[in-house]
Amino acid sequence: MTAIVAVLNKHAVAIAADSAVTMGDTHKVVNSANKIFTLSKYHPVAVMTYSSAAFMGVPWDIIIKEYRKELGKDSFDKLKDYVKDFITFLHKRHFFCDEQTQRDYLMLQLDSFVKSCREELSFQNGVAQEKQTEKDLRQKFVSYKKYLENSEKCTEFKKYTFADFKKYAYATIVEYSEKEKLNLSDDLCEAFFYYLSANIETSISTGLVFVGYGEKEIYPSLYPLNISLAVDKRLRYSYDKRSIVEISDRGCATSIIPFAQIDVTQTIVRGINPTFQDILYKVINNTASNVLKLIAEQLTKNDSTKVMAPVIQRLDTSPLTKQAIELIRQEMFSRYTEPLLQTVIGLDKEDMANMAESFISLTSLVRRMQPGEETVGGPVDVAVISKGDGFIWINRKHYFKPELNASFFQNYFRNEQYGKNSI
Structure with a gap:
């Protein structure tokens, strides 16, 4: 697991990330992961990663550094254009894997989907169910399809039909059904299609948070993206629209945006723990x-x-409770969130960096005091991105001693494969 955070105002954006990563399906946690990367060597843009550390088996740090190499000195007017170009790059490189690997990951996601359906069936209505019949599983697939067919779709799946998917994946689904001894290929195929198409997180998804400035932007922006896998030449990704931030004169002047394990940061910002809320x-x-x-x-x-008793008992209290909840939210915002954000508006770069680092350190402390795995921990990497100074590391861990590897820093800008607009 992970904890990352971005603190934005008109001066700059400060970003911070922990170093903890869980190794595969084990419970082993190591504190050596890098989660902050420069997207360009020459321009003030970066990307942070959380959740899965790889894209269909390829580590994200390799993909990001390959993109940085191809981008060279090229730039874009707005940060969101970097995001679009990054997605185009993934398509151009055939998602860094062959067709068989893509089908293997489709099978992996299919297995995860079926297991989640079984788990829900095994504990329905708060009561453990001892037996699951094929009829129960079929009904679960049908209910999933009804629930998801009208939901918002991932960007590249909006024009992708069930007939297209069935032509591509039906043989894979039949193979899986035979292996699991299920006579449900058609129902499973349809439910799985709507599951893949829907704008929801999956078990193998990665969060990519793009942050920084385009050439024509004087204030920072933040664009979060969720990517999981490639299916039939389509990339399954979606924007986290609720977390997009564009600092401006007339709109948002400051923001604190946490990702992954967000409870501690939200407790500080909102004045109440999300679970208690x-x-x-x-x-x-x-x-x-x-x-x-x-x-x-x-x-x-x-x-x-x-x-009158039955009439009273049938009264709908939801409007009253919704009003009470909204009043609590407004009161918490005015007492805790708004004063904090007003303070952040005037912070300089150093204080913003300290604030971002503190959010991660406090999250790490809370996880250390709680039972279970310490899923946030290790060194905290911190960087500040500003229009004038570009990307500046405040804290950064190295797997080598910098004083013994001067050649690494000397060669950083050498042998660069410049982009199409470079001389």
């Missing part, structure tokens, strides 16, 4: 229902009022 909202809903039930019980004790 959910509990509070649940208690409000339950209390409203219990009050109606209590009133109805009292009414039934009197012959003249018991006819």
Whole structure:
């Protein structure tokens, strides 16, 4: 797991990331991962990664550095143009893997989908189910299809039809069904298609957070992207639209955006732990229902009022509870979030870097005190990106001693394969 954060204002953007990574399906955690990369050697743009450290078996650091090499001295007017060009690059390099590897990862995602359906069936309505029949699984696939068919689709799957997918993947799904002894190929194929098409996170997805400046931008931007795999020459990716930040004069002037393990940062920014907030909202809903039930019980004790008891108990309390929840959110924002953001507006680069590092360090401390794996930890890498100074490392770990490897830094800009607009 991971914790990364970006702090933005008009001066710059400070980014920070921990170094912890879980090795495969084991419970072993090592603290040596790099999660912040410059996207260009010459321009103020960078990318942070979280969740899966590889794209269909290829480490993301290799892919990002290959893109940086091809980009050379080229640049784009806006940060979002770098994101589009990066996606084009993945297509151009055939997703860094062959067709068989893509099908293998499709099978891996299919297996993950079926297992998640089985897990949901095995514990329905808060009660463990001992047996699962093929009929139960078929109904689960049908319900998934109904739930997802009208949901927002991933960018490159909006014009991709079920007929197209079936032509490409049906043989793979039949192979999987035979191996698992399931006579559900058609239902599974349809449900899996809508699962792949929907704009939802999957078990093998990676978060890429692009941050920095385009040539014509004087304030920083942040564009988060979620990428999982390639299917039939289509890249399964989507933008996290809720987390896109564009600092401007008339719009957003500052922002604090955490990714991956976000609970500690959100607790500081919002003034309340997200888990406790959910509990509070649940208690409000339950209390409203219990009050109606209590009133109805009292009414039934009197012959003249018991006819009103069913009417009272059927009253819809959702508008009232929604209003109460919204009032709590507004109060928390005005008391905690807004004053903090007003402070961030005026921070200089050094203080922004310290703030970003502190969010990660506090998350690491909380994980260390909790039972279970320390999924956030190790050295904290910190960088600041500004329009005038470009990308500046504040803290950075090396797997080698910099003082013994002067040639690495001397060669950083040598033998660069410049882009098409370079001399």
